[in-house]
Amino acid sequence: MGILEAIILSVISASTPLLLAASGELVVERSGVLNLGVEGMMIMGAACGFAGAWLTGSVIVGALCGIAAGAAMSAVFALLTLGLAVNQVATGLALTILGTGLSGLIGASFVGERIVPAPHLYLPLLTDLPLLGRILFGQDSFVYFSIALIIAIWLFLYRTRAGLVLRAIGDNHASAHALGYPVLKVRWLAVLFGGGCAGLAGAFMPLAYTPFFIPGMTAGRGWIALALVVFASWRPARLVGGAYLFGAVTIMQLHTQALGLGIPPQLMSSLPYLACVIVLVIISRTRGTAGSAAPASLGSVFVPDR
Amino acid sequence: MKRLCLAAAAALFALATSSLGASAAEKLKVGFIYLGPVGDFGWTYQHEVARQNLVKALGDQIETTYLENVNEGPDAERSIEQLARTGHKLIFTTSFGYMEPTVKVAKRFPKLFFEHATGYKRLDNLATYSGRFYEGRYIQGQIAAKMSKTGVIGYIVSFPIPEVISGINATMLGAQSINPNIKFKIIWVNTWFDPGKEADAAKALVDQGADVLMQHTDSPAAMQIAAQRGILAFGQDSDMIKFGPKSQLTAIIDNWAPYYIDRTKAVLNGTWKSGDVWGGLKSKLVVMAPYTNMPDDVKKMAMETEAAITNGTLHPFKCPVVAQDGKTVECKGGTHLSDEQILGMNFYVRGIDDKIPGQ
Numbered sequence: 001m002g003i004l005e006a007i008i009l010s011v012i013s014a015s016t017p018l019l020l021a022a023s024g025e026l027v028v029e030r031s032g033v034l035n036l037g038v039e040g041m042m043i044m045g046a047a048c049g050f051a052g053a054w055l056t057g058s059v060i061v062g063a064l065c066g067i068a069a070g071a072a073m074s075a076v077f078a079l080l081t082l083g084l085a086v087n088q089v090a091t092g093l094a095l096t097i098l099g100t101g102l103s104g105l106i107g108a109s110f111v112g113e114r115i116v117p118a119p120h121l122y123l124p125l126l127t128d129l130p131l132l133g134r135i136l137f138g139q140d141s142f143v144y145f146s147i148a149l150i151i152a153i154w155l156f157l158y159r160t161r162a163g164l165v166l167r168a169i170g171d172n173h174a175s176a177h178a179l180g181y182p183v184l185k186v187r188w189l190a191v192l193f194g195g196g197c198a199g200l201a202g203a204f205m206p207l208a209y210t211p212f213f214i215p216g217m218t219a220g221r222g223w224i225a226l227a228l229v230v231f232a233s234w235r236p237a238r239l240v241g242g243a244y245l246f247g248a249v250t251i252m253q254l255h256t257q258a259l260g261l262g263i264p265p266q267l268m269s270s271l272p273y274l275a276c277v278i279v280l281v282i283i284s285r286t287r288g289t290a291g292s293a294a295p296a297s298l299g300s301v302f303v304p305d306r
Numbered sequence: 307m308k309r310l311c312l313a314a315a316a317a318l319f320a321l322a323t324s325s326l327g328a329s330a331a332e333k334l335k336v337g338f339i340y341l342g343p344v345g346d347f348g349w350t351y352q353h354e355v356a357r358q359n360l361v362k363a364l365g366d367q368i369e370t371t372y373l374e375n376v377n378e379g380p381d382a383e384r385s386i387e388q389l390a391r392t393g394h395k396l397i398f399t400t401s402f403g404y405m406e407p408t409v410k411v412a413k414r415f416p417k418l419f420f421e422h423a424t425g426y427k428r429l430d431n432l433a434t435y436s437g438r439f440y441e442g443r444y445i446q447g448q449i450a451a452k453m454s455k456t457g458v459i460g461y462i463v464s465f466p467i468p469e470v471i472s473g474i475n476a477t478m479l480g481a482q483s484i485n486p487n488i489k490f491k492i493i494w495v496n497t498w499f500d501p502g503k504e505a506d507a508a509k510a511l512v513d514q515g516a517d518v519l520m521q522h523t524d525s526p527a528a529m530q531i532a533a534q535r536g537i538l539a540f541g542q543d544s545d546m547i548k549f550g551p552k553s554q555l556t557a558i559i560d561n562w563a564p565y566y567i568d569r570t571k572a573v574l575n576g577t578w579k580s581g582d583v584w585g586g587l588k589s590k591l592v593v594m595a596p597y598t599n600m601p602d603d604v605k606k607m608a609m610e611t612e613a614a615i616t617n618g619t620l621h622p623f624k625c626p627v628v629a630q631d632g633k634t635v636e637c638k639g640g641t642h643l644s645d646e647q648i649l650g651m652n653f654y655v656r657g658i659d660d661k662i663p664g665q
Contacts, residue, residue, distance in 0.1 A: 215344075254510040
């Protein structure tokens with residue numbers, strides 16, 4: 001295995017949880033809801049995903065448990081912020097705190113246990129192709145799913161009527177409501193979808209990345225996913241670029257250290273954040289279709305008048 | 307985002323401590339501050355195991371409390387103070403980064419007893435304790451040099467503090483005693499605990515030719531990568547053989563229980579005094595996991611080295627120690643470097659091809 005191939009393989013697995021979690025959050029935010037609880041939903045997905053896989057011996061059951069756990073957490077969030085119109089920022093933070101604690105409780109009896117990780121695809125001939133074989137045809141199903149998911153989200157947002165309604169609600173919930181669109185129902189679905197994605201992203205950690213469960217193992221990736229949505233200016237294509245850029249810089253930083261090139265590791269660690277600032281400046285200076293697609297109603301509470 | 311994280315941590319802390327209020331009047335309350343989650347299977351886990359043993363030994367006379375996931379820095383000071391204010395008479399703070407916060411709180415509560423792990427600042431009511439982990443590292447260095455076919459050892463490290471640097475140096479000196487041309491590839495991950503990142507670092511090291519992995523981070527992720535890739539590795543803090551049954555050569559196990567029991571008894575008897583305990587293989591504060599996955603001659607060598615360090619005939623930092631720049635380090639401990647030199651170590655020995663971050 002060549003070093004370049006090895007690096008690309010590591011980049012893909014490092015980027016996948018970020019992409020999965022950020023994809024869900026992108027849809028949530030396009031509907032006008034800011035859910036800061038991604039980290040909490042992810043770690044719950046990790047704990048329940050591992051528990052499911054360990055108890056049944058099936059990675060697929062584990063992944064489904066992760067999705068269910070993330071969605072259940074997001075239902076709590078939706079109940080509070082959409083049902084009772086509680087402040088979204090505070091509720092999101094509380095969700096992260098709740099998830100961190102609850103996942104530790106659920107996962108406590110599974111610490112130190114091991115499972116067989118998600119299998120990697122193997123297609124005779126294709127997977128054996130030099131250089132690109134394993135990169136294109138030798139990934140686990142989470143990776144393929146994450147790519148399919150973001151394409152589906154793009155198609156949904158920009159090529160379907162439902163996607164248009166969701167974006168309209170995110171941009172101006174009062175007008176959308178006046179036109180008769182079910183603002184709260186759409187947001188409920190978006191939040192549940194986002195929770196499921198975050199749960200799946202969390203489940204990826206113990207099911208494919210490092211096949212064991214340890215409390216706190218998502219280690220802040222939920223926060224990075226949140227930042228990536230802003231970095232991507234709420235656009236699916238840029239989200240893929242952002243997630244992979246972040247993964248690439250992280251892995252490259254490890255490799256440059258091992259090569260002993262003498263580049264300070266602190267400088268390399270700060271590169272993704274520098275890139276983030278630069279991109280945000282460029283976006284804010286750009287008008288029209290290339291600029292930010294920030295939903296105008298993002299984070300504001302909607303109480304329908306009767 | 308960082309600010310949000312901090313806010314979340316602060317709120318979490320408030321939740322965690324609000325349940326501490328109730329007290330049983332006559333029992334001695336002993337508090338512990340942990341850096342990671344108790345289930346990290348590494349550093350914090352070993353402190354938690356020791357706390358449980360303490361409860362087993364003296365459970366009828368004491369009551370214990372722990373706070374986990376306490377960040378080093380301002381959060382730590384609040385957490386320590388919280389324990390101090392809720393009737394804990396003896397408080398163990400179990401990470402290097404808690405040094406300044408512990409000193410500050412200890413000054414404010416002169417009647418309470420504080421114990422800080424791996425630090426060097428002491429007061430009349432603040433003692434320090436640590437393990438001579440470098441003794442175990444020296445043995446691991448020898449084993450690594452014997453077992454490596456490529457002559458390249460991969461080493462995953464957290465932060466450039468003296469304990470970590472003396473560990474790298476001791477490993478290198480041990481390895482050089484077997485193979486003078488041994489090479490280390492070192493990756494600083496800037497975290498004690500991030501299984502994903504530790505695994506990525508382990509993969510990067512293996513991809514670049516390392517065939518034995520060492521770590522000074524807290525999760526078993528690197529051991530698991532070693533197991534996946536069919537190479538060898540050393541466990542850290544606790545026995546990680548479960549995660550790499552065919553990979554683990556040995557592990558340095560932190561055995562804090564005897565110390566915790568001793569010190570708690572001292573408070574109960576009223577004989578507690580400030581001081582510094584730096585226990586190693588001899589006092590069994592550092593214990594080696596069984597030597598596995600190696601041929602008998604290597605195992606024999608490892609056991610002989612362990613015996614020699616235990617009975618004092620071998621010191622990992624025996625003079626002369628030559629620094630990375632080729633200059634011989636001043637020998638302040640007679641035949642070996644002094645404890646102060648090891649505790650404050652901020653240089654690499656000759657043969658390490660890396661730069662300490664921030665220097």
